[in-house]
Amino acid sequence: MKSEPVVRAVADAAPVPAPRTPERKRQDKRDPRLSVARLFSEEKAKLLWDSMPEEHRQDHFDSTNMPDDYGRAFRRQTINREKGWFTQAISFHGLPDPMIWELAWCIHQQVAEGYAITPERFQELRRGLVLAIEHGGPQARSARSLTALSHEDWAREVQGAVTRNGSARNRRLVTHVLHSVKHLQDRLAHAYHEGEWWQLDVWNPGLDRRIPQREHEPWGRSVANFSQLTTNWLREAAKWWLSVQLTTERYVWSSVKSRLDHLKWLQWYIDQVGCSGPQLVGLPEQLRPWLRGFVDSLNSHTVMSGPNKGGKLSKNTRRSTLVTIEAFYRWMYDNRAEAVSVLGDRRWGALGAHHCVLFRLEDKPRLTNQPPEDMALEDEVISKIAAGSGTLATPKSEGGLDDRQAFHALMLLIRTGRRMNEVLMMDFEPLLPLLTTSKQEDKEPDGFVARLAYQQTKITGGDPPTIPVDEEIVDIIRRQQEWAREFIAAQGAPEGTTPRYLFLQTRNNPLGMRPYASATFHARLGALTKTLSISDSVGRPVKISRTHTFRHTRATDLMNAGVPIHVVMRYLGHVTPSMTMHYAKTLAVTAEREFLRYKKVTADGRTAEVNPSDLYDLLHLDQRADRVLPNGWCMLPPRQVCSKGNACLTCDKFVTDASHRDELQHQLGQTEALIARRQAQFTARHGEPMGEDNIWLAGRLAETRALNKVLVALDQVKVREDGQLRAVRGAGVVDRPEPRSTMRRQEPTV
Template sequence: MKQQQTQRSYKPLTELEKKLITCHHCGSDSFVKKRKSRGKKRHQIYICKKCGRHFTYNPEKSAKVHIVNPEAEYKKDIWDIRNLGIPNSIGQYCYKLNFVGIEQPWLMTPAKQYIKFILSTLSFSSASEKLLAIKQFSRFLTLSYPEISSDGIDRSVVISFLAHLASSKLSVSTRCARITGLKGFFEMAYQNEWLGVTRYLVRKEDFPKRPKSQPRYIPEHIIDQLIEHLEDLHAPVQRMVLVLLECGMRISELLHLKSDCLLQDKAGDWFLRYYQFKMKKEITVPISREIVRVLQEQIRYINENLDLPFSYVFTANEGGARKEGFKPTAKLMTRNSFVRYLDKLAEQHSICDSSGKPWHFLPHEFRHTVGTRMINNGVPQHIIQKYLGHESPVMTAVYAHIHDQTMKEEVAKFHGKVVNISGQIVEEVIPEAQTEDLQWFKRTVQAQALPNGSCALPIISQGCPHANACLTCTHFRTTLEYLDYHKQELKQTEKIIQKAEANGWQRQVEMNKKVKANLENIIRGLESND
């Protein structure tokens, strides 16, 4: 009986329905019927095969009835890019450009001209970002220069706006985006004579210095706790975590992973193919057989638990992330739902950082974790660039400094401590603030390498005052790396002392006894647990 109802619910659509009905979320005309809505006025509910969302047929929202009429749309204060004939990007759910926040009439027309130009050359997101810059500048003018006209826009007004941005709570990157949008707008307005402004209103020195990008990777002890309690997550969410930990995908790329994502070559090796929304390209990366099994298991899970076609690997829970249990539905999981699952796990098992603060998982941190692990394992940057799908080496270089920090930590673990001839620890922790240039200065100018350690006497000094007597010099430094060397040298020194005493060479006895005492101090200092 249930099977008959299911077949009746998903009966084929007529040609007229196929022409009129489209998903108003993504504009796709690939869908299936599901059920009737409740209430007096019952409407047919459809499920989009592309984005997995539910929708009803509404001529006002349906993408099919959007008549492409750019000239009429440009006259409005809220543009729908679908009416402009601009194709939507994969995974895009926003289509509106709102000019309502621009309060100066003389600013509205140039702003529309500028955004119209941006849409013809760049993406919808770029146009949205630049429109935000113009709207924020308009709000600033309303508060600080309510009576100003286009002829009054000069360098002093721009400087005041820069000060306004600096006093706001915006991040440096957001401030730079606002300044970039305004700079492009003024340049276009000058070139096309949209406004009576002069050139170079916004200059290079107006941009705040961007802090060096730091990868936001997940510490290994957090990863260990996550893996330890992974079985407490629902099986589909477990598989999502495992894929992120190996492949370093963006969360949007994982959520839109297609069921035909797995490829195999003639040698039997497996590859993962997916689309990068940010770079607008499809990439293929090698993956392990463990992840292949994880994805194959998830695909079987989808086929066995869904009664209707679904072209994606991962689905949402029918009751949402807050509902106990997991029943897959033909709908894409949202980023917030995925985060909610992980945060709930962190709260349940008290997963905290090194300071004891509860850990909040961010999906993009998995991508940074993969990049950090690869750079620490010595994978060449150009390989990491290709694997993560970076457009330029600059994007991959963000992970490079982690290698330096990791190397310092590993060296510290290996050396353990640095001692002088008295066995006293003189250097234990390398300051994190030291740059590569400072490290080079320290190695090249301030210290001399020796077969059994190093000399802290600067090279630029007037030479060593000791004659072949580093083991009696206060500038001598050594580490655990040379412990075996020092033990052998101690044995040789004891033999020299025995021979010198037997021959009555008192000077050699006195000199080598000092060396012996210092070697014993060095060995004792390196082997101690203090």
Template sequence: MTDDFLALVPADGTESMSDPYRRLESDLPVEWRGPLIGPGIENWVARSNGGRKIDLAGVPERLGLELAWMAYWQYRDGAEVMSYHINQLARMLAWVAQYGPTQLPSSWVDWPEEEFRRFFCRFREATTGRPAPASALRLIPSCLRYAQLALAARLHEGPWWMLDRWHPRCDPRIPLREREPLRGDGCIPGDAQIPWVRQAVKWVLGTLLESGAMTWSTLLTARMPALLRLDCWLRTLPDPAVVATDLGQASSLTAEFRRWDSVPANRVRSGRAPRTDRVAPVKVNTDLFAIAELMSFLVDHRQEALSVLGPTPWERLDPAQPAAWRDQAHRHMARPPVLDDGKYVDDHALAQITAYLPVLSASREELVPVSCQGRHDTLRGRDEPQVMRMLLLQILTGRRASEILRCDFDCLSPATDRAVQAAEGEQIARFCYAQSKIGKAPDTILVDAEVVAVIHEQQQWVRERFGGPTRYLFPKRKANADGHKAFPRGSYAEALLVFSDLAQITDSAGRPVQLSHTHRFRHTRLTRLAELGLPVHVLQRYAGHSSPEMSMHYIARRDEHAEQAFVATRKFKADGSLIAFTREDHDGLQLFNRADRFLPNGFCLLPPLQLCDKGNACLTCGVFVTDDSHTAALERQLAETSALIERTTSAFEARHGVPMPADNVWLAQRTAERDALLKLLAAMAAAPGRAVQGAGAPTAAGPVPVEIDTTRYRREPR
């Protein structure tokens, strides 16, 4: 259990009591037990709704105890105590208890919302002579929504997973990791309408969460939605039990579910319009894997399932059925695109983002002029300085949104002496982020002065607003009197969504950039580091991944970078001089894979699968390549060959009295070598800095002229 949520325990330290209402009474301090609540409570004026006292006079004892407990829960939770609305409810309960024609429910937990509305309407008409306004009917139940969920969890006698609604803020029994990225209003397994499906979903997911085999984030975002969609699909079948009882139809049922799950309208709540016109195959595969996981657990724990769930169709589940669901997913895995820059934010868009950031931090009364790339706007401020700094940190560090939102207040520490020396005077520090996705991955990176400045600015803002350090660097602004709650993920996304509509950020191709999709900045940061030549193992360490394959998944394969990398291969040599890269040079580069092709005065470009039949006559071979680095060797060989020819011909003439014939076998070979050396040196002198191929051959080899239509592939298709 984390410190984020209220854990109410009796004063004597005993948790188990036969009467759940005794637990509520033991939770409440004396000043909260009524009938008048307010006097003696610390900061009551600032923490309650208008500083009003809560009057529970005339309310039935148990319902009054529950109202007092829910008010106390709001106080301990850091939210504002809704004293005005609680007083209205107290007056209504007192009136119904005295004059009402029907009996009140025994608990708020057992009070359906529709029945509550009828009671409230009768009360308002009887006391004011006017019907209850619609705003009051909506506001009063919602103001106690979380407190009522906490009350249900506190009164519940069984395991937490037996409840129809799960919310870690309201139920401290739900197991969470230390840095669990929380989002939304929890989940509602009770939405599953088929009883045997609902009970299996609760038990299996609750057991996996308690055992540590599943995290709350995975349950909330992937497993629970998938299993609720399974329940929805089963209700379209004539006999839902066939999914567990008939192995012969397993393949056809999985294929039918894939088709149904691929329709966007089937993946949203009733009455809502789908956001897209297609469903990505990976999302359907996630649902198939979740269903297979549920079935595998029920098969592996068959006897325990029978004792917990009782007789259900799951008893007849065959071990081969989970494999059928997994196979359906494997057959439809999509291949990644060759070029994938859809998640990359280019410099054009980043320039606009940084230009419009002052709009986020400015107050709502301030008009902010913005000029960027020929655009001139004047926008009203959004009063979201935390959102601005969170977005900046994501852009500069490439961290996930949850890792920024839930990082600790004191998240900076000095870098090691080794790192400081390597930085050569640049200010660096070690940033500890809220790593929560991968347990074995590191949770620190080195950051520069710009990141340090943003964090220091945020720390100063927190001290001024909360009077001192809070647990998190980015605390929630409302319902957080003690500063122990992190900035909500939903509020962050909503603020960026509004900001996107105002700024109208576009990339260089004119496509809109939705800032609420903040994971794009992680892709962008890792892509840029990879394009700068960062080694894979260093990139993996910076990204906080457990494998290099995952890091490579984040690298956008951009056409622009591929072109730049190709052009860079011909820019400079080691000495900084310009390289003229030709086909011969490219062939020469392949020699580094074969040591037997290195020659004392050059290289042999003969393909590896071919054999040389020229012996040592490389100088006159058309695939012999040499360059300036072998000039000294070639000149020495020329001098030695010329001297050898002169000595040998002189000795021949002295012995035989006639000059050596030009067609002499030995003289013809040595003369050919000398002439080849002269041609090679002349060719190298004519093209300094370039490699030459076959210049000593009788017919010099060279590039083959090829006519290429360079405009053909750029024409518009007809």
């Protein structure tokens, strides 16, 4: 059976615009105008009216007929002492019946979705519409529905009526009508449309409940606008392909949006060079040159906006674009017979096997997924962020940002290592009992006390994600719950209402049904970054808004602490060890960078001659953990046996750096105290102190001399900002000749 006629955007009837690069889409104002005038009928409008409860089917609302749920949702300005709430009247008098039905239904939908209603805005809208109908042009005077004119045409009619009628505040009224009608027409388009949901050129999950989505979707309020694919066959096929992937759960909503962005690059190239329909070219032998031109255009394209403005597209962007286009064509080839039926375009049946592999390996850049060197934050940096995070909750009058929610969310990010949306989309009550056989009174005060359930927004399947948490995290969550209850109570929610989420959107969210927006959280952390101006140990500025660094830091800390990789894997919510090993690479890079940050000195205070990179490799070959000392490292070759016991401070194979200074200073103090005690004991027994030729004292004095030399040398060493330091070494005995570089040390004989 042939599908329903596909709904087009108004823009489809206009001439094809000049080629526009996809990365500029954020600069373009969204114009998802659906041709709702063709969808409207009075019968459909009456069905919307009849679908509402009887008490909601009114052409005006005031203190005499206000339903309870409307009374709580309407923003209150005047007192109604009889019903105990503040309210303001709304009237649709003077408008045609279908328009009244539409406005009443839109209000009903907004209240049901937990939005607040501002009566004065609807009153302003009614005033503008009445002016247009009474004093506008022929189209406006004959209009019976909000869908009769586009939102721009309504604004122009209101402008003309205001001018002719001599009414004041014309600019504000026209702007208000423009934006209000635009929003209401979006709602009505999805309500009036009777075909498959994917046939619409604009997919809006917030208005169309037919669109498949996960229960907790971070991008659930974003819109996918296919009208920017101006080539008809490409737009309709893309909608069908992505709808199937979404319905079968191969893609989630965020994947749909990214794949649509990739297909816009194909549209961009078609606008430049043209094509021969779905087959792209007329003859198979022409396909490779056409695609080669597309690849060359991507490689040479100069970015027009964003942080990389003036540069080239990243390797990941180019590769993902090619992979998406190839996957799209492979799927269309596999389903070409059905495509002819569903899309009503016989040309899809002409696809050949050569459309399954469009690009060669050399066309696709290799992925560059190496994390930056500063992804794992230093302990001192984390301490500074935690100490300054109170600025988020401090009132603006005191120089803060007045956002307690952002403060609580940041504390959870630092302490748990969750992804940003896993925290922001937590259920209101995310704490579960900790399953354990130990008695409550036997638990340590700083041990785990509960399990924290979070929203796994990146990986689907598996057990419900939880992690064990301590009392400090439980306290943060309880404080945020108190704030959320106070917030919805102040917004007029009925007593006993429980918000859906722990962190709440603060605008137009009286029932707590929508989570705190990630964009708002990024903005708060960006402001905190500027306020604190934190730098790491090598002078790099720390961007707190890069929230994934807290996840890398937590993973690195767990691995540093020796936690088994399968436990770290479960804690991070990974499904494969390879995902967790991504953080192990970060740990290795961090460890090497920390090792190379300091110059290496030997027991006599001289800088070592071995390059720090070579020394790092020597110490880590064959898992030589036995060469790592409490106060430095031993450079003895792997098969050599140390015969000096613990006399490292008199050995020419001993090296250390500034990271061990505290331990070395402590060792010097202990050694000097030990010498003083033994001297006192010796004097009491023999009547005179030990001489410097005493075998025991000579060894200890050698150690103190070595320690003093090392400490003086470390104090004189300055760390270069680039972290690329030349390792240094020296002999334990000053007069010892340097060995030839070609000589090999003899193996010890047994």
